[in-house]
Amino acid sequence: MNVTNRDIAAAFNEIAELLDIEGANPFRIRAYRNAARTLLSYPKEMQSLVDEGFDLTSLKTIGKDLAQKITEMVRSGEMKLLNDLKHRIDPELEELLKIPGIGPKRVHLLYELLRVKSIQALKKALENGSLERIAGFGAKLLQTLRTALGKKTAERKRYRLYDILPIAQQITDQLSQAKGVIRIEIAGSIRRRRDTAKDIDLVAACEDESDIMGRFTSLPDLHSVVMHGPTRSSIILKNGMHVDLRVVSENEFGTALHHLTGSKAHNIELRKIASKRGIKINEYGVFIGEQKIASNSETALYKALSMPYIAPELRENQGEIEAAFNNTLPYLIQSSQIRGDLHVHTAYSDGMNTLEEMATAAQAKGYEYLAITDHTRHLHIAHGLDENRVLEQLEQIDRLNGSLEGIRLLKSAEVDILSDGTLDLSDTVLKQLDFAVCAVHYRFNISKKEQTYRILKAMENPYFTILAHPTGRLLGLREPYELDMEAIIKECAHRGIILELNSQPDRLDLNDTHCRMAKEAGVKIAVSTDAHSTHDLELMEMGIGQARRGWLEKKDVINTRSLPALMKILRQRR
DNA sequence: GCCGTTTTCGGCCCGACTGTTTTCAGTCG
Numbered sequence: 055m056n057v058t059n060r061d062i063a064a065a066f067n068e069i070a071e072l073l074d075i076e077g078a079n080p081f082r083i084r085a086y087r088n089a090a091r092t093l094l095s096y097p098k099e100m101q102s103l104v105d106e107g108f109d110l111t112s113l114k115t116i117g118k119d120l121a122q123k124i125t126e127m128v129r130s131g132e133m134k135l136l137n138d139l140k141h142r143i144d145p146e147l148e149e150l151l152k153i154p155g156i157g158p159k160r161v162h163l164l165y166e167l168l169r170v171k172s173i174q175a176l177k178k179a180l181e182n183g184s185l186e187r188i189a190g191f192g193a194k195l196l197q198t199l200r201t202a203l204g205k206k207t208a209e210r211k212r213y214r215l216y217d218i219l220p221i222a223q224q225i226t227d228q229l230s231q232a233k234g235v236i237r238i239e240i241a242g243s244i245r246r247r248r249d250t251a252k253d254i255d256l257v258a259a260c261e262d263e264s265d266i267m268g269r270f271t272s273l274p275d276l277h278s279v280v281m282h283g284p285t286r287s288s289i290i291l292k293n294g295m296h297v298d299l300r301v302v303s304e305n306e307f308g309t310a311l312h313h314l315t316g317s318k319a320h321n322i323e324l325r326k327i328a329s330k331r332g333i334k335i336n337e338y339g340v341f342i343g344e345q346k347i348a349s350n351s352e353t354a355l356y357k358a359l360s361m362p363y364i365a366p367e368l369r370e371n372q373g374e375i376e377a378a379f380n381n382t383l384p385y386l387i388q389s390s391q392i393r394g395d396l397h398v399h400t401a402y403s404d405g406m407n408t409l410e411e412m413a414t415a416a417q418a419k420g421y422e423y424l425a426i427t428d429h430t431r432h433l434h435i436a437h438g439l440d441e442n443r444v445l446e447q448l449e450q451i452d453r454l455n456g457s458l459e460g461i462r463l464l465k466s467a468e469v470d471i472l473s474d475g476t477l478d479l480s481d482t483v484l485k486q487l488d489f490a491v492c493a494v495h496y497r498f499n500i501s502k503k504e505q506t507y508r509i510l511k512a513m514e515n516p517y518f519t520i521l522a523h524p525t526g527r528l529l530g531l532r533e534p535y536e537l538d539m540e541a542i543i544k545e546c547a548h549r550g551i552i553l554e555l556n557s558q559p560d561r562l563d564l565n566d567t568h569c570r571m572a573k574e575a576g577v578k579i580a581v582s583t584d585a586h587s588t589h590d591l592e593l594m595e596m597g598i599g600q601a602r603r604g605w606l607e608k609k610d611v612i613n614t615r616s617l618p619a620l621m622k623i624l625r626q627r628r
Numbered sequence: 629g630c631c632g633t634t635t636t637c638g639g640c641c642c643g644a645c646t647g648t649t650t651t652c653a654g655t656c657g
Contacts, residue, residue, distance in 0.1 A: 119630090154656095155655075298657075325642075
């Protein structure tokens, strides 16, 4: 039986929902949600920890009881508490929680008083007037429900960072024109550079007579206003995105920005630490009693707790707070430290631009090198190159390198890892490349064991240099294929193989957790764009955001190196 | 249900907005 951390986290989250409906102790409910979060970002599978006899209670948010439940699920695939809850409470009720305006208390009421337990039944109750009899269900709430139920049950989706960031920036620009706006910034998960975001969070510092809220609730792309207060408003755009705006005074901007940036887990942890010292933190400031000791900057907030500044990308309560106290925070990589791109395509395979155009564009970015990595023959759909075409391209690169100034084209290819673990180019051709970027492009649906074996087998080839988009995920489109990432990372460390962080907006693969695992194992990372056009070279920003979330520093990323230092790393296996 | 620089019991981050409330509960972030 294969029980993943995601399965266990899903079970904990479902327990939390059901307990919530049942009206259980909110802190008990929170414990399940916290544990679910811990599991989702934990680098090792609980299954292997249980097999090793590891003490699960040493994990944060996991105590004796939850450790026992994790073990139970790993061993049997089930959790008795969840089964019991499902028996007691109809799991259909969870659907009702998704309706705006309906929380656990109202679900409970609906069921107890009217036996309403499904969206269908709620619609009926709304039509036949029985909802009006429930205390607290006034005209406005009924209208809210009618509107919500009239629409197709719109699941709040997550948007790719790449899609939502420019919209957030555009709104920020529009609002900065409003009267009395001193500063306005994007906060929330976009500021933390998560790969996807559910909504846009904005925070503004304004003078008293500002008209920013009026502007916000009448933006050109507005669909509807969800909530409209003096300091906080919430809207939905025509494209369905939710946007929240918080307004504070100028000297409260730092703590407000911090509050709205989150993550929630980071804020809670920080506030707990503060309260132990008799300090209170909220969005308006850091206080000892009535006295405000900080508020105008995030740096001041951290300083008030005797901590160094923690970058937004790290604020996930994943050890950054301890690291801050120990002065062991990473010096996160910055875009300006990138000296080249190690994964780009040209019109030889499925790219839009010629070799020359790609080279010129990279040069304009100030890069010192650019690796040409067109697809190989097996990937027909992308016009993969056969060996003769590869050799032809290598000659072309040699010629170009003769004339280019200031930038060097590196000879490479995105070589298919075939299903038997061999590579799609012969060693005689591989030998003529500067290095090889290897990747899985088909047969995703095989067992974890087979997929892991396939890649480990391919790594035996001495010309295997970089493993590209290691898990094959496409955000919102395709789940990562089953892979024993611990085993892959271990092998990379052993063989000096590099892992790619692919910057394509729907890949961002390695993810943040895997980046951190790689770093801790001493495995180096290549942050690459996988560009299919000159324009795509700009995607490097996406990869850097993810790298920072993965605690990566300049020294962990090989394309921060000078060309000679880079070549030394790329050729170390030969 | 977790956790410990007052503690193994008694806390648990903190506040805005809405609706229907005459003082606050529910929902949301």
